[in-house]
Amino acid sequence: xxxxxxxxxxxxxxxxxxxxxxxxxxxxxxxxxxxxxxxxxxxxxxxxxxxxxxxxxxxxxxxxxxxxxxxxxxxxxxxxxxxxxxxxxxxxxxxxxxxxxxxxxxxxxxxxxxxxxxxxxxxxxxxxxxxxxxxxxxxxxxxxxxxxxxxxxxxxxxxxxxxxxxxxxxxxxxxxxxxxxxxxxxxxxxxxxxxxxxxxxxxxxxxxxxxxxxxxxxxxxxxxxxxxxxxxxxxxxxxxxxxxxxxxxxxxxxxxxxxxxxxxxxxxxxxxxxxxxxxxxxxxxxxxxxxxxxxxxxxxxxxxxxxxxxxxxxxxxxxxxxxxxxxxxxxxxxxxxxxxxxxxxxxxxxxxxxxxxxxxxxxxxxxxxxxxxxxxxxxxxxxxxxxxxxxxxxxxxxxxxxxx
Numbered sequence: 455x456x457x458x459x460x461x462x463x464x465x466x467x468x469x470x471x472x473x474x475x476x477x478x479x480x481x482x483x484x485x486x487x488x489x490x491x492x493x494x495x496x497x498x499x500x501x502x503x504x505x506x507x508x509x510x511x512x513x514x515x516x517x518x519x520x521x522x523x524x525x526x527x528x529x530x531x532x533x534x535x536x537x538x539x540x541x542x543x544x545x546x547x548x549x550x551x552x553x554x555x556x557x558x559x560x561x562x563x564x565x566x567x568x569x570x571x572x573x574x575x576x577x578x579x580x581x582x583x584x585x586x587x588x589x590x591x592x593x594x595x596x597x598x599x600x601x602x603x604x605x606x607x608x609x610x611x612x613x614x615x616x617x618x619x620x621x622x623x624x625x626x627x628x629x630x631x632x633x634x635x636x637x638x639x640x641x642x643x644x645x646x647x648x649x650x651x652x653x654x655x656x657x658x659x660x661x662x663x664x665x666x667x668x669x670x671x672x673x674x675x676x677x678x679x680x681x682x683x684x685x686x687x688x689x690x691x692x693x694x695x696x697x698x699x700x701x702x703x704x705x706x707x708x709x710x711x712x713x714x715x716x717x718x719x720x721x722x723x724x725x726x727x728x729x730x731x732x733x734x735x736x737x738x739x740x741x742x743x744x745x746x747x748x749x750x751x752x753x754x755x756x757x758x759x760x761x762x763x764x765x766x767x768x769x770x771x772x773x774x775x776x777x778x779x780x781x782x783x784x785x786x787x788x789x790x791x792x793x794x795x796x797x798x799x800x801x802x803x804x805x806x807x808x809x810x811x812x813x814x815x816x817x818x819x820x821x822x823x824x825x826x827x828x829x830x831x832x833x834x835x836x837x838x839x840x841x842x843x844x845x846x847x848x849x850x851x852x853x854x855x856x857x858x
Contacts, residue, residue, distance in 0.1 A: 497541060497598070503681040505538040509548070511646055511675020515580060517554040518668040519659060525556035526575070532648065532673045536588070541598035541685050544588040544607075550650070551581040554617070554669060556659040563622040564660045576659045577619060580669070582628060582652060584613030600684040607634040615654050615669075628654045628669075636677070644677045707765065714850030718762075760854045761821065765804065767853075768816040778821070781857065782829050794857055795837040796822055801852035802844055813853075814840040821855045 511532040517525040534548025555577045557569065564576035588609040592602060611630035616623060632650035639645055649672050656665035759781045761774045770778065785792055798818030800810035822838050825831045844852045 497685040497687055500539075500685060501682070505544075505683055505685070506680045507536050507644070507677045508680065509534045509536065509546075509646055509675060509677035511648060511673035513648075513671060513673030513675075515552065515554045516670045517556050517580075517659060518670065519556045519558075519656065519661065523557060525554060525659075528553040528555055528577075528580075530671045530673055532671075532675065534586075536586075536677075538590075538685075542590045542594040544590065546586045546588065547584065548586075549581060549583055550671065550673075551579070554578060554580040554659070556661070558659075558661050560661075562659070562661050564617070564619040566619075576661070578617045578659060579619060580615070580617055582613055582615045582630075582669075584611050584628075584630070586611045586632075588634065598685060601638065603638050605636040605638075607636060608632070609634055611650065611652070615652065615658065617658050617660065619660075622660060624658060624660055626654045626658055628652050641683060642679045644679070646673075646675050646677050648673050648675075710850050713848060714762075717848055717851060758856060758858045760851075760856045762851070763813075763817055763853045763855075765850075765853065766809075766813070768813060768820055770820075775824075778824065778857075779828075782825065782831075786829065786831075791835070793835045793837060794825060794831065796825075796839065797856045797858075798838075798840040799845055799852045799854050799856070801849035803849035803852075811840070817853075817855050821857070 509532070513530045513532070515528045515530040517528075519525065529552050530550070531552045532548065532550045534546050534550075536544055536546025536548075538544040555566075555575060556564075557573045557575055559573060561574045562576055564578040565574050566577040567575050569575055586609045588607050590605055590607050592605045592607075593599070596602075609632050611628075611632060613628060615626050615628035617626075618624070630650055630652040632648060635647040637645040637647065650670070652669040652671070654667050654669065656667040658667050658669075759777075761770055761778050763770065763774075785794075796818050798814035798816075798821075800813040800817070802810060805813070818838050818840060822833075822836050825836060826833060845854075845856070846852055
């Protein structure tokens with residue numbers, strides 16, 4: 455009955471610890487993205503000396519000989535050193551033990567005294583040198599958060615257990631499982647609440663029986679963090695995604711550039727054909743027809759001309775400045791009092807509406823200032839406008855100012 459009573463107490467402790475950890479996790483909100491999704495790795499690899507801690511705890515040991523006879527409650531000491539390799543996975547080594555006791559119907563080497571019921575009490579020293587593998591469930595399921603108040607950490611343990619008393623000793627290989635609860639106090643200090651169940655060969659208390667025995671321990675203590683703490687998320691995936699986006703955008707821009715150059719060549723060929731047709735007409739009278747004619751700048755047309763800008767640019771290249779100069783001089787030679795209508799464009803295929811509006815205004819203002827400063831055209835002979843729609847189907851051609 456004592457055994458079952460103790461097991462019920464241990465099970466209840468585990469359940470309460472688990473419930474507290476789940477409640478603590480439910481309140482976390484600093485480890486989610488803007489859409490409310492839990493943020494997980496990858497994380498940068500930490501250095502050898504990072505995320506290390508030293509823990510010291512005290513509590514109780516209870517020895518169960520074959521799980522049918524529970525010994526007394528004895529003091530326990532736990533000293534360990536651990537390291538978190540990732541936010542969810544860690545390792546530690548340490549010493550756990552101090553003293554333990556059991557009861558037997560016969561007197562054995564660890565005998566200390568006789569109980570009121572005639573049984574013999576065996577009291578012995580206990581030392582368990584172990585290595586543990588730890589799994590931080592809070593980080594694994596709720597996402598890593600360095601400032602989380604409560605972390606719920608099950609672990610698996612293996613090592614060498616040694617009992618000793620009255621000049622005798624017994625060494626056994628031992629396995630164990632347990633639950634470590636880390637309660638954050640500050641950046642460098644945690645409180646620890648730990649329950650461990652150890653399994654050893656029966657007869658660990660030097661009673662000559664075979665089978666399986668156990669050692670249950672519960673400790674409360676403190677751990678001190680050393681070196682740099684915490685983990686940083688790796689940005690490599692975001693960088694790779696951004697690089698891919700930029701490469702795709704660059705490829706699209708190269709295609710648009712090739713298409714714009716082909717269109718410009720076609721316009722130049724059309725203008726050459728128009729010049730030849732004009733020469734052939736000679737002095738013939740040609741009735742005027744209301745038609746819009748847009749030529750590349752610098753091709754000798756004084757009716758309408760367009761100067762082109764680069765992507766997100768508000769100044770002209772030397773080539774476009776040459777074209778503009780040729781057009782303006784021809785236009786002024788034909789009509790010294792000409793009123794120039796300037797219309798700024800920006801392609802809608804790229805950029806935001808706000809940025810495109812800025813580009814239109816800056817481009818047409820830049821050309822109007824050139825006309826005033828370079829050619830002395832007064833401001834009252836400049837009609838400056840911007841257009842709300844694209845003029846051509848080609849994005850590169852809509853990065854322009856049309857002069858009429």
